[in-house]
Amino acid sequence: MSDFTFLEQESEDGKIFFVKIHAPWEVLITYAEVLNIKVPIRENDIPPMVENPLDCVLLPFRLPEKVMHPEPDYFTAPFSKDKQELYLINDESTFFSPSMRNRIVNYILTRCPYGTEEGKKKFGIKRLLNNGTYTAAYPLHDCQYWKKASDPNCDSERYTLYMEWARFLRFYKEQPLDLIRKYYGEKIGIYFAWLGFYTEMLFLAAVVGLICFLYGLFTMDENMSSKEICDPSIGGEIIMCPLCDRDCEYWRLNTTCESSQYSHLFDNVATLFFAIFMGIWVTLFLEFWKRRQARLKYQWDLVDFEEEQQQLQLRPEYEAKSVLSCRCVSNLSFCAQVSLIIASMIAVIVYRLAVYAAFASLMENTQTLQPISGLLTPQLATSVTASCLNFVIIMILNFFYERIAIWITDMEIPRTHMEYENRLTMKMFLFQFVNYYSSCFYVAFFKGKFVGYPGAYTYMFNRWRNEECDPAGCLIELTTQLTIVMAGKQIWGNIQEAIVPWICNWWGRRKARNNPENLYSRWEQDHDLQSFGALGLFYEYLEMVIQFGFITLFVASFPLAPLLALMNNILEIRVDSWKLTTQYRRPVAAKAHSIGVWQEILNGMAILSVVTNAFIVAFTSDMIPRLVYYYAYSENEDSPMSGYINNSLSVFLISDFPERNEPKENPENFVICRLAYRDYRYPPDHEKRYLHSMQFWHILAAKLAFIIIMEHVVFIVKFFVAWMIPDVPADVKAKIKREKYLTQKILHEYELEKLKERLCQGDKRATEKEFIATEGRMELSRAM
Structure with a gap:
């Protein structure tokens, strides 16, 4: 470490000893050549782009040119010590930007040897941090975030970022991406560029989703299905079979009047349009992001930044250890964790089945066959409580899975930093995918699909009877599940990202606040901030990609999901910028030319979203059964949808109830009751009594045909749009x-x-x- 200049100083409280490391010019130019860093050779004389005619309209959203582009554009070339006179070296102290300098120093520190142990070389600042020799290693911020530096030669970029970017009142302004890149490095700059672009694209999806929701709201009174359910002479006269064995009683269909009306908000013809629209939107988002990313690569001198350059930079952990065959152990551990997630999902399902009967019996009035609450049905009550429980379990499991995924990846000893990040990303994403989406998949594709009928009900573990969908369908329950988990995750995420670091910093600085500012040095102030960590950006991407899954995989059930995501992301950009600028130590600058493996994950989710939304429209919503009735089974030409409710509810003879399913009381001595909504079984007087009718098979064929047609149409449009839009602008x-x-x-x-x-x-x-x-x-x- 003789190549460094050291400044040693004891902290004001005498308990911490700081070592400030400065890299001299010779060290910087040596490793600039090793790291192939590009530096200016001549000012760029290529004419700028033609001005956008909308610039005058967008002027209120613009930032000053000095903030947006803090330095001129140059032609650049990889640095070489033998050609120093070629480069524009006006001042050696400012030739390399602060992000370049801290990247070079970090590269040296991660590979600097400091001794031997049992014949093995020991090196790297990370190992010294792990064994407690040092408590922290971090680059310094350039000034206070709330005021400029006293040194007039200091650019005070942190102050500029805070004033122009990190305050919520600037939420409508564009982001100073060039300044972010200059201060924090390309990797963080790319993240904020992607997050900003994603938020901009969400605006269009949010507007269309809001229009679809308003369509459902304005057409609620025209929904014939809910009219018949709410009509006392139709829904009030239809007696439904008990929702659970023995403890549940008969109930009238009109008790679900309110839920059927609200279900129309999300289950209408606009649902199909929005599902198709989002399939195309996600393609436009990914293709236009590729173009935006290509433009940034050119502007930030990343065109020649190839993955092979990163492959040459081996991880110190890989260089220091001999690689053992740990892949088998890590794979087994990974499978065990996924199994635990599935087990937790089954536990939530068991909870749903166990409390479903309790809610059904508690919420009934045996004298009038009316529920205690007309809006809160047993199905909805079960869904709300199960969703809240599931969210708590998700948060708990996430806490453990993050550490387990890191432990498993460390066991594998990946060769390079990029390989390490890719492996960790895939493990964490698969953990989170199963953890967050499993409950939504259950409600969308499994709940109410395997119920059976009296005498042949389906049971889990031969004890709990499978729960039925609400008579208005399972879509409203999927919407409830999605809203609780998605909104809860976003609220909890903002609390973790903003409030927790602020409290920790406030508590850590409680003693320093009593000291004069001239005794509270820059390195002490930064030491009291939170550490962003090597995986800080990874968690930011993961949070947004999980959100992306919510607004694409299940968007057919909740058109307002993009609007919720848009409002969250407007806040997320400012929260992330605020915490990075004010609450965290300055991260080590890193270079990146793309969002990496997250691009492939987004592509995969975009393809999967077409399939899931097609299945939601076909099997979870009530659209296909209504269309089949409208075109094939309706007998009323003046009002084709009248009689749909009576047609869709199967008839069961009460005297055929087996003892296990028969309720304890039958207060009005009913002869028949109706089975689950959209069950389509032959009546008891038919030779094929209680078997699925031909209408059931017609509807099933229509659902499968719809899935095939919708998928092919959307995929054809997606691939055509992707083909039409080049990845790199001309x-x-x-x-x-x-x-x-x-x-x-x-x-x-x-x-x-x-x-x-x-x-x-x-x-x-x-x-x-x-x-x-x-x-x-x-x-x-x-x-x-």
Whole structure:
């Protein structure tokens, strides 16, 4: 570590000893060449893009040019110690940006040896942190976030970021991505660029979803199904079979009047339109993001940043240890954790089945066959309480899975940082996918599908009878589940990200607040902040990708999901920027040219969302049964949907109840009751009594046909849109080619001048043949 300059100082309380490391110029230029860092060689003379005619309209949303573009645009080239005069080195102290400097220092510290143990070399700041030799290692912020630095030569970029970006009152302003990249590095800059673009695209989805919701709201009174359910002479005269064995009584269909009306808000013809729209929207989002990402790669000199460069940078843990065969153990551990998630999901289902009968018996009035609450049905009460319980279990399991996933990935000892992040990302995403979405999949595709009928009910573990959907369908319950889990996750996430760090920092600075500011040094102030950590950005991506799943996989059941996500993300951008600027130590700068493996995860979820929404419309909503009745079974030409409720409810003879299913009392001595909604079974006087009728098979065929048609239509449109939109804009391609040519020309001219100087000085190594060869290469570059 002799290449560093040290500043040692004891803290004001005398309990902590700080070592400030400064990398001299020679160290910086040496490792700049090792890390292939690009630096300016000439100011960019390519004409800027033509001004957007909408710029005057967008002016209130713009930031000052100095904030948006804090430094000129340059032609750049990888740094070489032998060509220092080629680069625009006006001041050695500011030539490398702060993010470049802390990236270089961190690279050295992670590989710096400090001793041997049992013949093995020990090195790396991470190991010193793990064994307690040091408590923290972090780059310093440049100033206080609430005021500029006293040194006039300091740019005070942290202060600028706070004033122009990290305050919530600036939520309507664009993000200063170039300044974010300059201060925090490309990896964090790419994240905020993606989050901002995602939020912008959500605006369109939120508007369309709101329109679909309003359509359902304004057409509630026109819904013939809910009218018949609420009509005392129709729904009030239909007696439904008990919802549970023995303890539950008969009940009247009109007791579900309110829930059937509210179900129409999300189960209407707009549902189909919105499901198709979101299938196309997600394609537009991913394709336009590729274009935006390509533009950023050009603007941030990341065009030639290849994955192979990262592959060359081995993780110190891999270099220090011999790789053992831990893959089998890690895979077994991974499978065990997924099994635990599935077990927890089964536990929630058992809870639903156990309390379902209790709610059904408690919420009935045996004298009038009316529920205690007309809106809160047993199905909805079970769904709400189960959703809350499921959310609590999700939060608890997440706490353990994060640590287990890291432990499993560490056991595998991945070769590179990129390989480590990719493996951890896939493990954590699969954990979270099963954890968050399993309950929604259960309600959407399994609940109410395997109920059976009296005498042949389906039981879990031969004890708990499978729960039925609400007579208005399971879609309203899926909406409830989605709303509770999605909203709860976003609220809890903001509490974790904003309030918890603020409280921790407030408590940590309680003693320092009593000291004069001149005794509270910059490094002490930063030490009292929270650590962003190597996986800090990983958790931010994970949170947003899980949200992306909620608004795509199940959006057919909840058109307002994009609106909730939009409002959350507007807050999320400012919360993330605020905590990064004010509550966390400055992260180590890292380079990245894309969002990495998250792009593939988003692509996979986009394809899966088409399938899930097609199945939701077909099997969870009531749309297909209504259409089949409308076109094939309706007998009323003036009002085709009248009689639908009576047609869809199967008849069961009460005298056929087995003792296990028969209720304890029958207060009005009913002869028949109706089975589960949309069950379509032959009546008791038919030779095929209680078997599925032909209408059931017609509806099933229509559902399967709808799924095939919808999937093919959406997939064809998706692939056509993806084919029509190029990943890299044409103007960016042209600029990349021109800049490569001009940069190559500058480098060749430099080499040519050097050779001329050597010839003039009589350098025997620079022969005439070498000169002619170089001149020939120049002519070739001009011809390209």
